[in-house]
Amino acid sequence: MELAELQSAWNLVNVDVQRKDILDEQAVRTRIRRSSGTELAGIKRALQFKFLIGTTVAVIAIGASLGSALAPREFHPLDFLFSARETTLFYGTLSVSLCCMLFFNHRAYRFIGALERSTEDVKTSLERFIQVMERAMRFNIYSDTFMSPVFFTWFYYAYAFREHDLDWDIRGLLLVLLPVLVGVFSFFFQKYMQHLKFGRYLDRLKYYLQSLDAKKED
Amino acid sequence: MxxxxxxxxxxxxxxxxxxxxxxxxxxxxxxxxxxxxxxxxxxxxxxxxxxxxxxxxxxxxxxxxxxxxxxxxxxxxxxxxxxxxxxESYDFREVVDERRNELEDERLKKMYRAISQLDKVERAVVLLHLEGKGHAEIAEIMGITQNYVRVKMTRIRKKISKKIKSK
The missing domain is CATH 1.10.1740.10 (RNA polymerase sigma factor, region 2, helix turn helix motif)
Incomplete structure (x- = not known):
């Protein structure tokens, strides 16, 4: 089939579209109010959910940290696990890591929002889309890398030092090593998961981008 | 309002x-x-x-x-x-329309078969060409040079006719 033949067949598509597909104003109005189902919209919705949960927990953690610091006798919700001082530290570190997570999520959200409103040519849009996807993935990895070590280390601390004092023995050494190990593991695990989810999709988009670059293609 | x-x-x-x-x-x-x-x-x-x-x-x-x-x-x-x-290759299924004759149906099938050989970027270039856009406008929409639009069109032409001949 030559392009001329393609053109004559395309004229049939033109007729078809006019005959079958045209919607009235009301139908168009209804459709623009529906939500998007793209990959980016999915990531954005997940970030919104994380943001909502994260903010709620962060506010509670900050409140609990202040409460246990200012009135340790009256406010001691984790007395079955920690001392008053440890409870303040636990909520304090939880607040800091949640704030870090929220910061990275917020940045990813802003990048996606800016991309959704842009109307650049196909090549520029692809470049930006890939960049934003990679950044959103990176921020997602960072936010989880911050959270996991905090939880694991405090759980370990609650378990291992329930009946022992903190000292420079094997338990103490593990307490120092655990956040590093969990952090490293969490980073690579998240990286792998993100690659599994979006890796091939991104590779495909990169291939399209390359096919729009005269120098790279040649 | x-x-x-x-x-x-x-x-x-x-x-x-x-x-x-x-x-x-x-x-x-x-x-x-x-x-x-x-x-x-x-x-x-x-x-x-x-x-x-x-x-x-x-x-x-x-x-x-x-x-x-x-x-x-x-x-x-x-x-x-x-x-x-x-x-990339989908099996396009055009909606059956009684008002179309067999010849037209065959032409559409051939067209969709040809399109299915192209990747998404090539489809964009072909669509703009079929819509009567000049090289300057295609270049503006795609974000490439007019010269590269010409190169792309030549490659697409070759790709389509090569695939059709091989069948």
């Missing part, structure tokens, strides 16, 4: 008048009715989101092509659903 409602009214009027462009983009990229509807919906939502950035510097139709093609190229859900990840 509030400013937002007036803006929406203006947008709906413009899109209703130019919607054929979106439908044609959907026909170029989708192999069945359900996928077409999904992509049409997605393009509409994206157009509405990005409408505030349309300041009339380019023609409305140029802007429309840009957004619609960007959504179509970056669209991924249908491919994922079908577990046909990253295979």
């Amino acid at each position: 509030s400013d937002k409602k007036a803006k929406e009214q203006e947008f709906v009027k413009k899109i209703t008048a130019s919607q054929a462009i979106i439908h044609k983009v959907c026909r170029m990229y989708c192999d069945d009715e359900e996928h077409r509807k999904d992509l049409f919906q997605e393009i509409l939502v994206q157009l509405w989101k990005s409408y505030p950035s349309f300041r009339g510097e380019a023609q409305f139709s140029t802007w429309l092509y840009r957004v619609a093609l960007n959504v179509a190229i970056q669209d991924f859900r249908k491919e994922k659903k079908r577990r046909l990840l990253f295979f």
